[in-house]
Structure formats: structure tokens, C-alpha cells
Amino acid sequence: MKVLVIGAGNMGLTYSEGMAKSPLLNRQNLMINDVSADTIATLKEISYFDAYEKLEDCLPQADIVFIGVKPYHADELFERMKPMLNKNQIFVSLMAGVTIDSMEKSLGMPKVVRTMPNLPAKVGKGVTSYTESKDVSRVELLMVRNLLDTTGESIHVENEDFINKSTGISGSGPAYIFYFMQSMLEAAQKMGFSDNDSRILVSNTFEGAVQLFNESDLSPETWMDRVASKGGTTRAALDSMDDNNVNQLIKDAAYAAFNKAVELGES
Numbered sequence: 001m002k003v004l005v006i007g008a009g010n011m012g013l014t015y016s017e018g019m020a021k022s023p024l025l026n027r028q029n030l031m032i033n034d035v036s037a038d039t040i041a042t043l044k045e046i047s048y049f050d051a052y053e054k055l056e057d058c059l060p061q062a063d064i065v066f067i068g069v070k071p072y073h074a075d076e077l078f079e080r081m082k083p084m085l086n087k088n089q090i091f092v093s094l095m096a097g098v099t100i101d102s103m104e105k106s107l108g109m110p111k112v113v114r115t116m117p118n119l120p121a122k123v124g125k126g127v128t129s130y131t132e133s134k135d136v137s138r139v140e141l142l143m144v145r146n147l148l149d150t151t152g153e154s155i156h157v158e159n160e161d162f163i164n165k166s167t168g169i170s171g172s173g174p175a176y177i178f179y180f181m182q183s184m185l186e187a188a189q190k191m192g193f194s195d196n197d198s199r200i201l202v203s204n205t206f207e208g209a210v211q212l213f214n215e216s217d218l219s220p221e222t223w224m225d226r227v228a229s230k231g232g233t234t235r236a237a238l239d240s241m242d243d244n245n246v247n248q249l250i251k252d253a254a255y256a257a258f259n260k261a262v263e264l265g266e267s
């Protein structure tokens, strides 16, 4: 099985690195292509990539093609790809808002997997949602899943509506956590902690809370009750959040991202 990744940017490179470091592929079986000659020159110095500047030198040999360019580059890229494709190839899109139907039509190919990645894939802690066109077989889907899992975990969703929903939760989600962290950092700094101490306080609090959550079956709500005793400090903070409707505001934010993903997919 030969895999090609087109677009060696944030996401393309992240998935390439995940696959390169996994036992699934060796160097000969992982190809990477980008429009930038400088990027290709840099990649050629990295031993675990087989970097190609010209699409015609790598695309025809690929069994699975990951597409990691920005959505606004997709049409131009599809146009260039079209004459070099064959119907057995599987196209895995990392692009937000590009539908399976539009890829099938633009490429003239039936096997498409659409994903919604997220940024923690960079550190092997990503979550990728994915769904496929009807011509992708179970075995092919399993191969794709194994490749996606090299950057963390993946979940199969039944249709593209859930890809848009995943955008609202996991795709855009890391930014919501950073938003919360930024507020906590600003509060710590305002209280007089140094930048470094604020960072330690905030980042360990997030990491510790997530680990506690992951190592038990308890819901976040139960954990909140465990931390907050009646009349205590944590309850004062949680009451303040409830009074300000923070719970609803976070849900509204997730829906705003979901709705935007739907809108972008329709344009």
C-alpha cells in the first residue's frame, strides 16, 4: 500500500509524521507533495519522507491519497489531479467544508473519505471524525482508519452532517480550551502571579483535571460536585458561572462553529 499526502502544511505534515513513525508504512510507501520547492527541499532532508515536487511523479503510484491543502486551493488541485487518477484510488480529505459529492464530481472518482481532524494530532492526541462515499469498502475503510489513528484516535460517523457537528466539538474545540486557559491565565496574572507561575498553575490544572476525568467513569458534573463543597470556594466560582449562563454560552459557541461548517459546505 502506497500513501501520498498532498500539501505539507500543518495538517498534511502532522498526518505524514504520524504515519511515518508508525509501523504501518516504511519510507518507500509514504510520499509527500507540496507546491513549494523550498518545502520539498526541507522535506528531502528528513529521512522518513519521500518528497516529490511534481504530482505526476507520485500521484499515479498512490493507493491512498490524503489531501491537506486549504479548501480554496482544492478546485485548482483537483483539476491538475484529474488526468492522473484511477478508480481504485482512495481520496482522504483533511479539508474543512469540502463535501464528498463535490470531490467525487471534481475528481471523477468514486472512493472518497472525508475527515475532520483536530490540532492535537500534532502531539499524537488528535481525534479525527471520518465518513465515506458508498464505494469505499469495509476493508479500505479499515486501512484508512488505521492511518488516521497514527495521530491519536478516530471515530467513524454515519454521514457528513456529523462531520460538521464534529467541527463544532473537536475540530474547533481546542480553541475553546485555549480560550478558557487564556481567561484563567489573565485572572492569575491579575492576582499577582508571575507569567511563569500563572502558566504552571493553569496548565497543570487543565492537564490534571483531564487525567482525573480519563482515569475514571465519572461525569464532569460528578467531578464538579466532588470538588465543590456547599458554601465553599469552588461552589462560589461555579455559581458565578451559572449566574452568567456560561454553560449555555459554551453550547452556543459549539453550535456557531457547527452552523458555520454547514454554511461553508454549501457555498
Ligand SMILES: NC(=O)c1ccc[n+]([C@@H]2O[C@H](COP(=O)([O-])OP(=O)(O)OC[C@H]3O[C@@H](n4cnc5c(N)ncnc54)[C@H](OP(=O)(O)O)[C@@H]3O)[C@@H](O)[C@H]2O)c1
Residues within 6 Å of the ligand: 006, 007, 008, 009, 010, 011, 012, 033, 034, 035, 036, 039, 068, 069, 070, 071, 073, 076, 077, 094, 095, 096, 097, 116, 117, 118, 119, 171
Ligand atoms: N489547522 C487546523 O487546525 C485544521 C483543523 C481541521 C481541518 N483543517 C484542514 O486542513 C487543511 C490544511 O490546513 P493547514 O492548516 O494544514 O494548511 P497549510 O498549513 O496552509 O497547508 C497547506 C499546504 O498545502 C500547500 N499547497 C497549496 N496548494 C497546493 C497544491 N495545489 N498542491 C500541493 N500543495 C499545495 C500549501 O502551500 P502554500 O503555503 O505555498 O500555499 C501548504 O504548504 C485545510 O483544508 C483545513 O480546512 C485544518
